[in-house]
Amino acid sequence: MSVFTWKTLLAGTAAVGAAFVTSGEVRAQTTQPQQFAQVTSVSQLSDVQPTDWWFSALQSLVERYGCIAGYPDGTYRGNRALTRGEFAAGLNACLDRINELIAAGLADKVSREDLATVQRLQEEFAAELAALSGRVDALEAKTAELEANPLGLNAATSKLSFEVVTGIFAASEPDGATNNAIIPYRLRINFDASFTGEDRFRIRLEAAEAPTFDGDPVGFVFGTGSGAPSDDLNDDVNLDDVFYEFPLFNGRVNATFALTDVTPGDTFVFGVPFDALSDFVDLPDITYDGMGDTTLAFTWEVIEDLFFLSYGYGTDEASDSTFGSGFFAGPSVHAAEVAFVPTDNLLLAVAGSASAGGQADDENGEDFAAVSFGVTWEITPAAIFSAWYARQFSEEGDDFDEFLAGFAFPDLFIEGSNGGFAVGSPDTFIGVDGGDFPFLAEIYYTFPVTDNISITPGVYYITSVDGDDEDIIVGGVRTTFSF
Structure with a gap:
């Protein structure tokens, strides 16, 4: 050339x-x-x-x-x-x-x-x-x-994800028969976006149909994910979470503003390592859950990686213009948490909440106050102990306490798995007349099938909460698809 x-x-x-x-x-x-x-x-x-x-x-x-x-x-x-x-x-x-x-x-x-x-x-x-x-x-x-990102979303600032939880479950009947097997489900579509790389804006759509069995006072954890009792859920698509969380003061404070279905306790530090079937083997509801809808909350890292202070305010009637309702005048709840991390593998927390105006956590619409104590201890990377105790005080003296303790075993047999067992007592009334002492025990094992599919066989046993019902055993296999 x-x-x-x-x-x-x-x-x-x-x-x-x-x-x-x-x-x-x-x-x-x-x-x-x-x-x-x-x-x-x-x-x-x-x-x-x-x-x-x-x-x-x-x-x-x-x-x-x-x-x-x-x-x-x-x-x-x-x-x-x-x-x-x-x-x-x-x-x-x-x-x-x-x-x-x-x-x-x-x-x-x-x-x-x-x-x-x-x-x-x-x-x-x-x-x-x-x-x-x-x-x-x-x-x-x-x-x-x-x-x-076939939908054209900016991978650096936004993400669209889906989760489908279903399975097949059955429960014992008092006469020794067995409830018909059911196939409950929950579908979630999450849209997450970030404007600065350190914040998060989320919109979640959810549809669920996960009723509880007769005589089961706790229900499935994926049946109450929207904050409503599991037997109130239906297959309608609802706007579940809408919130924006963002850092302040060079990241020392993480603030959250939520429009719907986020409670102050959702933003706090303490957590449990379990992936159980029942809703009870989770955080204590009376201090961390069921406490409002529209929420303002923050978590302040007072001492880096050591001491955290959280506060949240929530209400169920922020959009109600009726006199005596609204964001500040309607039923509301104040919640706070102090979390202490003395070592990398130990978390201690004290949380409290108080309602005014008949917040819905008390079935009688009474004002209440509650306190809880929690600990999560990573004994080894393969064994984690977690426990909490919670007590609620109401105006009418219908006080009750709850407790939970158990072990979780990450990567048990299979990398990415989570096995565990827990025991506890939900809704133990301690009023002047005394009360029953219900008991719950659960064992489960979650293992990945692929990066997007996991299966959880498990069973939980619970005695009667009010003394009128028989004990009940609920078992089944849960399958989670995420993509």
Whole structure:
């Protein structure tokens, strides 16, 4: 390939560059995007004649290197001027072809004179070739992003996720018979977005139908995920969570504003490591759950990684304009938590809550106050102990307490699994007349089938809460799909 050949290419191969770069000049001359096809013979180009002064050079490029493209109408348009960028695109195509020949062991087809010419052209057009490479890299990155986010969401700032929880469950009957097996479910669609990279805005849609069995006072944990009793859920699609959480004061404070179905306790520090079937083997409801709807809350890291202080205010009637209702005048709850992390594997917490105006946690609509104490201790990475005790005080003296204690075993047998067992007592009344002491025991094992599917077989046993019902055993297999 002589220097004359490359000069010819520079003068007449507008289509070469246009095949790889859509310049402003090309857009001006075409009314729709052009598709260019590699030609294998110069005779395929209808406007190239043997009498053209560039004919032999073009023929050499086509037949020896196969790096010439034509327009969709079969023309070459050799008299059209081209930019340095377009020429760099054509040069890049020929460079790729030469590299392919060398890699295929056909280096003898490329003369030393051609290689020397290519080297000089590479040096002269280094800036244009680098720019072309950058555009290709950006295009590949954009393509990868579109493949990963087919809905067009910005992967760096937003995410759309789905979760479906279902399974098959049955419960014992007092007469020794068995309840009909049921297949409850919960479907969630989460949209999470971030504006700064450190905040989160979430919208969640949820549909669920997960009724409790007769005589079961606790129900399934995925049946009460929306904050409503599980037997009140139906298969309607509801706007579940809408909240925005964001850092303040250089990240020392994490604040939350929620419009719906987020309680102050959802934003606090203490947590349990269990993945059980029953709703009871979770945080204590009277201090962490069922405490409002629209919420303002914050968690302050008073001493880094050591001492945390949280506060939350919630109400169920923020959108009610009736006199005596609204965000501040209606039924409301105040909740607070102090969490202490003396070591990396130990978390201690004290939480309290108080309602005014008949907040719904008390079935009689009475004001109440509650306190709870919790501990989570990672004995080893494979064994975690967690326990809590909670007590509620009401105006009428219908006080009760609850407790829970158990062990969780992460990565038990299978990486990513979570096995565990727990015992406790829900709703133990301690009024002047005394009360029953209900007892609950549960064992479960969650293991991953794939990255998106997990299965949880489990069973829990609970004695009668009020003394009028028989003991009940609920068991089954839960399956969770997340994607």
